[in-house]
Amino acid sequence: MMDILQFVPQPRPLPAGFLDALQARFADRCSVAQAVREHHGRDESPYPTMPPDAVVFAESVDDVVWVTQHCHAHNVALIPYGAGSSLEGHLLAVQGGVCLDLSRMNRILKVHAEDFTATVQAGVTRKQLNDALRDTGLFFPIDPGADASLGGMAATRASGTNAVRYGTMRDNVMSLKVVTADGRVIETANRARKSSSGYDLTRLFVGSEGTLGIIVEVTVRLYPQPEAVSAAICNFPDLDSAVRSVIDVIQMGIPVARVEFMDTGAVRATNRYSHLTLRESPLLLFEFHGSPAGVREQAESVQQITHEHGGQDFDWAERPEDRSRLWTARHNAYFAGLGLRPGCRASTTDVCVPISRLAECVGATARELDQAPFPYTIVGHVGDGNFHVLMLLDPDDPNEWAESERLNHRLVERAIAMEGTCTGEHGVGLHKQAFMQAEHGTDGLDVMRSLKAALDPRNILNPGKMLPPASAA
Template sequence: MNAPVDIAKMLQPRPVPAAMLDALKARFGERCSTAQAVREQHGRDESPFEVPPPEAVVFAESTTDVADAVKLASQYEVPVIAYGTGSSLEGHLLAVQGGISIDVSRMNQVLRINDEDLTVTVQPGVTRNQLNNAIRHTGLFFPIDPGADASIGGMAATRASGTNAVRYGTMRENVLALEVVTASGEVLRTGTRAKKSSAGYDLTRLMVGSEGTLGILTEVTVKLYPQPESVSAAICHFPSIDAAVKTTIAIIQLGVPIARCELLDANAVRYVNNHDKLSLRPAPMLLMEFHGSAAGVAEQAQTVQEVARDHGGEDFQWATTPEERTRLWTARHRAYFAGMSSNPGCRTVTTDTCVPISRLASCIDKAVTEADEAGLPYYIVGHVGDGNFHIAYMIDPGKPEQRVLAEQLNDQLVHHALSLEGTCTGEHGIGLHKQGFLVDEAGAATVEMMRLLKRALDPKNILNPGKIFAL
């Protein structure tokens, strides 16, 4: 069993010399802040960890800004952490070794829309909602939807996926090219807008999912998709989580091209009802969406309804208007905050795993049994169409024993997923929280190869140090 993350042991502060702070202020003026409130904002994310904030925050507005800040960090061997919207869950943004934060949220321009080629190039601070609003007139959309209105740069850095992944894939499949600032401050490009290439090493895929430890993304080119002719959403309640999951498995194995298939357990439904003033039946529920032609959507929906009925599904309700669909999906995306508001004063220990679809029911069943026996408040949501689900354990921050218990449950869940040939994280990433599990999943030799890559590309260990693994 992995021991709970000991943040105290991870803290290895590397002070920012006064000369570097002076150089940053000379270069960036008011866009370099050492104000306590600004530093604290950039020194926390949605993880439960408490870590001292960075010593300074630089607000970048161009690739040149990022490169200049990184050159100074390299000169003084000071850690540098890229910051987008702060929505990560595993401690990716925390300054465990001190240093500075580079906020790229002002780099929020949609640079090139190539609608005939179904691609778009954006700066890293563009959020997914902003991007879809900017391209709406083209009849195209960007489907990757992790829930939070995350930045495209952050989504690429963590290899995000979300509710549409079952049909459209993850960021790994949808990023074509990148502009990257390296650890020395050099600007390079990886990939092209072509749909495929066999030219050399695939550095784009190396950077996607590297969590800011190999380079800072300053431009991202992604695929777009035609907006579907028809969209329909439905909810269906089930007598048990097992019945809902087995329905999902049957849908996928039948080859139904469902666009979204989300699970909410009874706890999640209750929290969402309370938070969003809904009146959903407090039972395990699938929230599904279908894309395609009107006839195709109707056929998909009919098949799914028959499969659900075979597994005890009932109360099938359709949301055919954009307003109805938006209300349901907004409630689903707010499940995290709904859980927090329903347990005032709590902190959340959130974990995610992903397993082969045939193993999903047994994995969730075991997780539910263990969570019920432990007695901590929890809820489950999941992108179950691709075998990925999340459990959030609510803990009282004033009771350390609850944190220990939540981490034990997390440990048991992850190791069970690994035993089923799954992964320790489907989309959250490793960050601080899952470093031990990475060794369990990939093996010591594989992690050592990752370390070799890190040392080669970042010999001074300044890019988001202490994340994924310790050097």
């Protein structure tokens, strides 16, 4: 078990003159200031700050190529950086090196409305893209909560609240422009809706967490804005009833756009943080997309299923401002949870299991967490079997940290035993490496290591992430 409190980075020494060359090329777009380096050496994970030796702010593909070639030639670690919202230590500079900040590469390059596609630079955020699409009648549906960059979302194979209907980044990235470890620029596919040509390089880089190449452009699928949208919330007497309602809804084939779960602790925290008056019991939050008649039919079917499981107060939110208020509150559940224990640090984890095992997995997890010496919340995109646990820890109590790690391991082991995965959308980073052997097996990991060695033979791209060392497998 990796001790997150005792993790010690192992920086590579920089060759003489390396930083001078960076600063000569990028001037004020290369920073070695401590505050800048520390900002780029932490994310939303529970790990301590691990700053890079320098931060370069790229503004073009040529900038990325130059930095990559320079790092490759001198065997210097290189970590791509988007919005800094990752949760599992993805961007920490465990071997020092250069952090390549892509946030200034934020141009929307082309919207092909007639083909339902958009091509953007990696630093464009999901909110920025949807704002630009506002007058086209189209939208990009992948919504992980944070206003993450599209490049980062592709790199971590993100999903979110809309995944039950629209899929994940894996399903919605059509093509990528990637800079390889030695500085070559490749296009992984064209914009055709399907192809049988060659290896599927797009899917190789989606979810690779910056370890195989640096994503600089993303072409994504777009969807028509639904004619009608409605939301509803429904409370339940207990956790099991809520989750079993979701299972029945999905197995009935009702095409809900979103279905989110919040346990009592999460609802209580959300009420305080967002100034709401939701009933403080397990809650499901639904959204329906389609024609007015279709939305009404979906909602009525769901209402009937929830009532059969003891659901109460199936309350509608049809006005856009009411829906926005509810979904903003849901997206703020992480920060709301922190308010339950002022001064705490959070350790958060997620798993995903087959929908038929969801109630069993959530129930067993909650029973174990009820015995923990710290508060917790459970929320989830339960329409696709994915849920998240937020553990609120005393930063000065190593016993609480040790117990949180034990419970995290128990949860992940349970999910994998149910033919699930150690992470539904957070990604592996540092924190989930310990589970890769159990999930993928020795041969599966060997194939992944072979891919890494072929594409990044000097191990400069986000080293120390995703794959555990062979000796630790």
